[in-house]
Amino acid sequence: ENFTFDALVSRLLKLPKNIDEDTIRRHLTGLGERGARSLHELLLGFTGMQVSHCGLSRLTLDCDSSTFTVYGNQQGAEVGYNSHKKGAKSYHPILCFVTEMKLLVNS
Numbered sequence: 001e002n003f004t005f006d007a008l009v010s011r012l013l014k015l016p017k018n019i020d021e022d023t024i025r026r027h028l029t030g031l032g033e034r035g036a037r038s039l040h041e042l043l044l045g046f047t048g049m050q051v052s053h054c055g056l057s058r059l060t061l062d063c064d065s066s067t068f069t070v071y072g073n074q075q076g077a078e079v080g081y082n083s084h085k086k087g088a089k090s091y092h093p094i095l096c097f098v099t100e101m102k103l104l105v106n107s
Helices: 007-012 021-030 032-052
Strands: 061-065 089-091 094-098 103-106
Touching: 007 032, 021 032, 032 103
Parallel strands: none
Antiparallel strands: 061 094, 094 103
C-alpha cells in the first residue's frame, strides 16, 4: 500500500507532503525500538478515539492473516506456511479490521 500521500503518516513523522516510501522507511527505522513502541501506542490511541466516536452500537471485528515472504535473515521471520514460496522464511501477521469502518485496528 502506498503511504506517500497519507496525511496522518506525514504529520506523525513530521515529513513534507508527497514523500516517497524510502523516506518513510528511513524515518521509521530511525525511531529505534523505544520510538517504534511510542508510535504504536500513539496509533492505538488514535484508533481507539476513532472507534469510540464512530457512533455505532455494535462493531464487527474481521480478523485474518497474511504471509509476507522475506529474504536473508530478517528478525522475526520463520519458515512456516507460505503458499507462494514453500520453505521460504516469512512473516505471518494477523490483521484485524472494524468491518463497518474499514479500519485496521491491529496488525
